[in-house]
Structures are given as structure tokens and as C-alpha cells.
Amino acid sequence: MARDRDPGREIIPAVQKLRIQHAKRDRLRFTSHRDFQRAFERALKRAGVPMAYSAGFSPHPKISYANAAPTGVASEAEYVEIGVVQLVDPEKLRAVLDEVLPPGLDILAVVEARTPDFVARLEASHWQIELPGTSKETLESAVVTFMAAAEVLVERMTKSGVRTFDARTAVIRANVELGADCAILQVVVRHGVPAVRPDDVLAALTKVADFVQEIPPRVTRLAQGPLLEDGWSVGDPFSLDREATQA
């Protein structure tokens, strides 16, 4: 390799891909996606994971991130895929990576990638939205009105300006529970473009039902994955890889 052009780096292809499920909890839910990327890449270094790197003058580790939860939203179901240049034991990787990440960024599961089209498998998300200070009845009546509507247009500021889109159709299921100091909204939302996010659902509730949330809600993505046969349950996106490994 020409030394004066590229500083002697050999490009070693990835021999294995691994899919990682991680959580973003408690105060670290305020981590933005970029923040998480940096923290994760440094954790891979500390864990001594034999990462594959891209070619070129400023090589990047081979990592793909899918559907990151918004800043401020906690999650039990974030997904990342990495490429490595030496075979790695998924369970060891899970344990070591979890150990070197700060509490709150927790590694929940690792599987070897044995199947294609992983991102396409992430069809929907299950969000839990805790609304402190709101009564169950108020929330229920707002949800009934919302679900009865065919379309609820909401606005969101995006990089290209204010965008108006329907927040209703993507919501497959919504039900209300009573929490300790709050009402809890459980929603299953189908992924699409633009993605309907929990704050869009709340904006839609406000719009159709005069629903006002004074205290900021606590939102957690509980699951992300394929829609199961019942049409509204969210399955484990690692099932296929696990089956393929066992086979």
C-alpha cells in the first residue's frame, strides 16, 4: 500500500455481523442520537471489539443505526448492527459492552446477523406515554375522539421547515391505563414517512380533544419490530436470526 498516500492501513473485510438491542434509560434518555453514536463507538474501543473499518482516508467503523428514538424519549428497544473482522461471541459481546457503557445505556441482547433486511423488519413501535397530572378519564375521552377520526393533521418543525402530516392512520392501537401519579397511554404506531412520533400523537390529541398536558410526559419505547398476525402486537425482530442460528 502506498505509504505516503494512506498511512499504511490495511483494509480487512468484515467476517461477521452482529445485531445489538440496547436500552436508553433514566437520565440518559436525554442523549441525542449523535451523542449515543459517539458513546457507543468509544465503548466498542474500550471493549476491544475487533471492528471492521470503511476504506478511505478517514475510515469509520462499520456500524448501522436504525430508527433512533427522539432525544428525551427513553427506550427498551433500540437496534444497532456492527461488522467485525474476527469472529465474536454474541453473549460475550453483550456482557462486555454493557459493562463498559455507563448505566442507562444498557445492552439487552446480541445476535449474529443471519438474515437480510433487518431494518425492514422494524415495522412498528410500541410507545408508553406517561402523563403526570392527567386523569385517566380525560385521557380516555381524548383517545376515543382521536381514534374515531379518519385523519388528524399535525405540524412539526423539520430541517426543511414546518411539515404537516396525518398522525392518525399510523396509530394501530391506543389504550389507556392508570399509573401511580399519571394516566398512561400505550400506543402502537406503524413506521412510515414521515415517522409519526409520540409527540405527534400528543399534538393530535390536543388538536381533536382540547387535551392539555402541562407537565412534560415521560415516554418510553417498549418494543420495536415486526407486526404480528393479530395486526397490532409488536414482535421480536431478532427471532429470525435466533432461529437461523439454532438451525
Place this chain on the structure above:
Amino acid sequence: MTVQSVFPALEQLLPRVQKPVQYVGGELNAVIKQWDDTIVRWCLMYPDAYEVGIPNQGVQILYEVLNERQDTLCERTYAVWPDLEKLMRENGVPQFTVDAHRPVGAFDALGVSFSTELGYTNMLTAIDLAGVPLHAADRDETHPLVIAGGHAAFNPEAIATFIDGAVLGDGEQAVLAITDIIADFKNAGSPGGREELLMRLAKSGVMYVPAFYDVEYLEDGRIRRVAPNRPGVPWRVAKHTVMDLDEWPYPKAPLVPIAESVHERMSVEIFRGCTRGCRFCQAGMITRPVRERSMTTIADMVANGLAKTGYEEIGLLSLSSADHSEIAEIAKGLADRYENTQTSLSLPSTRVDAFNIDLANELSRNGRRSGLTFAPEGGSERIRKVINKMVTEEDLIRTVTAAYASGWRQVKLYFMCGLPTEEDEDVLQIARLAHEVIKAGREASGRNDIRCTVSIGGFVPKPHTPFQWAAQLDHETTDARLYKLRDAIRQDKAFAKSIGVRYHDGKPGVVEGLLSRGDRRVGKVIEQVWRDGQRFDGWSEHFSYDRWMAAAEIAFADEAVDVNWYTIRERELSEVLAWDHLDSGLDKEWLWDDWQDALSEVEVDDCRWTPCFDCGVCDHMGTEIQVGPTNAVMLPMPTIPSRVAATSGA
């Protein structure tokens, strides 16, 4: 009394502010201790935004040194942005630490590290948000001691009203000594209250306690004298100097933030102090003598730090990194060790005359040849003699020619405007120098796409330097000179496209000058401007020159002084300077002689390789120069078995 976390209340506000992650902590290697298990509780503050404050080495070092003590806990706080400040005031949330979100007002000591005076207003915000009275005189036993440190603490007179103490010099041993005194005092049941504690601290000499000194003024506004107002308090308070940096290899576990910071790399300090003798440079004057860290300790700190942080870049820090006696061996040793990894090395401060292309090649072996930065500081040979920056034009051209010939495409040059004795011509020489650099670079590289960026800012005279007596250049003349330079470069038809010019206008320098050489009367200006809403003075979008001048107008209404008196006025040898009772070790006569030498364009050498020229520091402080070579050898890194490999790899 156990202290509750304010996080539940803060959490409600975070969704409503910019970049909430900066307030949640959770850094790798952060330490959280049980409140009730410790006797002395420190909160350290870097008075700027989290992204600027978190990489600060001073805070990281002291944080670790203090937390290593069993009887002590140490947490950190940073300046909150105005959006959160407003919400905190509305909702009664106090200034908090990012570690365990404890209220700052509950700590025994709040140590504030000032790299620059531009953090003063942010300190006031923090004290006020903490529920601590702004004036030291109004505080009681329940309030933390507010202690200033960092370079600006060598003249803390402008903030004397707001602080209980100032620590001069290296903090490692000083914070431990202060902790001992606080622990003894608390264990004895806090006899005599706050006054007694401050008395013990002042008597020990570890800390300057402004309240124990009275300042008297002459009718013309100058200081008549500064004298202790209690028996047992030293007339002068001396700086602290840590000897043998190998004994203090901190930070051992650098903090790695989740949020993005201004320095995304791991820093290892390779030596402290600098005796090059640049006359404008306060850091070089107040951190003498040079104390090198050995090659072996540096290598260990790099290996350990990389393993604990996961950073990909190592910065070898010091005031002039290429001056380490074994820099070539260090650079080669590290480049060998980390060959074929993604780890890269950088040397943030390099002198033109200490730089050589072999060193640069080692540094860039694992990284990119992005750009090289040098600081000739003065545009003309004459002005470089005045400031004692002994870099010849020949040195500079030779160095940049070698760099362009070896594949670098971009060179950055730093200069100052407004140096003592400076004329327009001295600054206009920068245009000619940049022209010569590009010309030499095009010839050496055979390409036309090479670049040179000239970066220039206004000079601010600083205490404890030979220029402490100098008149600062007014901002109008500074700006006019900068425009002339910009125009001269633009008019250079064949070369203008290859030369970038970046300049900072002179107004912020006026405020910095006021604060740097300020005395206690300047405290009123700081308080006024802060009450008028001034925050984050280091940020151009928040800095307001007009607000500062309006505040000075009010604060100085009944005084014999004004902003010009502090900034553009030259001082005489006989004048009592506001910081004369603070001892940096430098002999005042020597500083004056050096000032006279500057005016006569006489240069002075570096005492590392010439006999001592009696600046006073080593004699007076009982310190000595500590430099290599050690002739040690950096061995290759041992291979660490993988913890994640699929086969057990035994």
C-alpha cells in the same frame, strides 16, 4: 443532614431546553459517593458551558485527586445557559452538580477554575442560583466557601468581593491541604464559625483570603497600599508548585462525556511551565519552572487513558510541546505503539523553531495531515524582539517549506495586534510574511492549492508579566490596524486567494483588559453588568461591549478611575499594582528590567539551556528545573487477549 437530588424537579425542565444532555451527567469515570460517608464536600465549577468545561484538565485532575480521599467527595457544576437559568428561577431549582444533582449550596467549598476572566459573570449566576449570597461578607456557616483557582486567580482582585479565597498555582497539593483544614475544623465542631475557618486557611498560606486585606487608594485613583487587616495573615500569598509530575499522573481515569465537547480527545500533559520567556505570555510567566513528565509515565498515561476512555486521538499538552527534551522519542514510541490502530497523535502547541519535519511525520503516521499551526505572534522581526518570541523569518519559511514539501497543504499562523511599541508597519509585515509563506510553499510542493490562514487577535496585557505596566491599545486603533492588514492581503493579487485572514475585533479585549488588571473597584462593574443580564462573555453572541461600558459608567461614577485608566494607561515602576501582594515568584525588579529590555528590543534566552538569569522563581519558591533526557525506552504494547472473541483464545 442528607442532601436530596434536585433531579426530579430538573427533569421537568429538561425537555424545554437546548441540548438537555449537558445537564444530566452520566460521564464515563464520573464518581458518585454517599453524602453521609464523607466529611468534606467539594463542588468544582468550570464557569462556562458544559461542552467547554468538561474537557478542562484542571477540573478533571482535582476531581480525581479529591475523590481519591475517603473522607471527601467531589462533584462538578457548569454554567447553565440562559434558557435553563430562566426555568430554574421560575421553578425554584437551584444550581446543581451534574454528578448526583446535589444543590451546590449544600457543599463545603465551591472551587471555580478561571482560565480566563471571561467566566466571572457566569460564576455570579452560579452563586446566585445556588442560593448563596453574592458578596462573601454576607455569607455564613451554612454557605460554601467560594474559592477561585486557575490562571486568572493570580489577580482575583476584580472578584475579591464575591470570593472567599483564591489559590494560586498548581492545585493538586493545595486542594488536599485545604481539605485537611476543613476536615479538622468540622471534626472539631466548627469552632469560631466561618471567620475562624478562613483564618486557618489564610494563616496556613494555602489560600489568599481577600477579606483579610484592606486596600487603600491615593486621590488620583492609584493604590496606596494593600495590607492585612488581621494579625497572623501573611503580607504576600505565594503560588503553589507541584514538583515531580511523575508522582501526579492525573487524570488517571479521564471523564468521557456523553454530550459532544470542544475537545474530543484524550489529553496527557507532558510538562508544566515554560521558560521561553515570551513577554506577553502570562501562562509562561506564572507556571515556572519547567517540570517535565518522563517518557515512561507519559506512555503509561496514554495506554491507560485510551483503555479507559476509548478516545481515538491523544493530545500531548503543554505550553510548547515540541520543547520536551525527549519529544522525538515520545512521538516515535507512541506512533510505533499505535501503528495500524485508529489512534492518532496531536501536539497542540508547537514552536516554529522547535518543530522539525521528522517529528511531524511521526505525529501524522497514524493520522491525517490536516494542518499545521504556528504562532509567530508578531509580524515583524523588530516586534518579535520586543515580545521575546525568538523566531526568525528564516526559521518560519524553512519550517513551512519543509511542511509543504512533505505533503501538508495548510498552515495556520497566529499573530497578535496591539503589542507594546507596535506601529501599523509591524502588523502589515504579516501580509508580506504570508506572501513569502505561500511563495515558498508553492515552490516546495509544486502545487497552487496550498493555503495559509492568518489568525490575529488583540493583545491584552496581563499581571505578572513584563507587560503588566504596558498601555493596552485602544480598540479603535486595533480595529483600524486589522482592517489595513486585511486590505493589504486582499490587494496581493497573485496570492490573496491562498491566504485566509481571521481576526477578532478589539472590543472584547478591552473588557478582558479591564478584568485582567482590575482591582477591587472593578467588582462593582462586574456586579452591575451581571445584574443587567450579562452572561457567557466568552461567546460573541452573548457578549455585549455596550452593556459592559454602560455598567462601568454607573459603577465608576464616584471613582477617580474609568475603563481607560485600567486599560490604555501605562504604569510606572513606583505604582502599587493590584496584585503586588500575590506572589508568582517572579521578582518585580526582574520583570521591570525585562520590560525595559523589551522597549530596547533586547532578547532574553531560555534558562533550560543557558545559565539562570534570576527571574526569581526557583530561588524564591524553592523549586528547580526538571528536564530529561531520561534515556528510557518505550517498549511495544503487550497484546491484550480479546474479551469478546468467539473462541476462548487461550
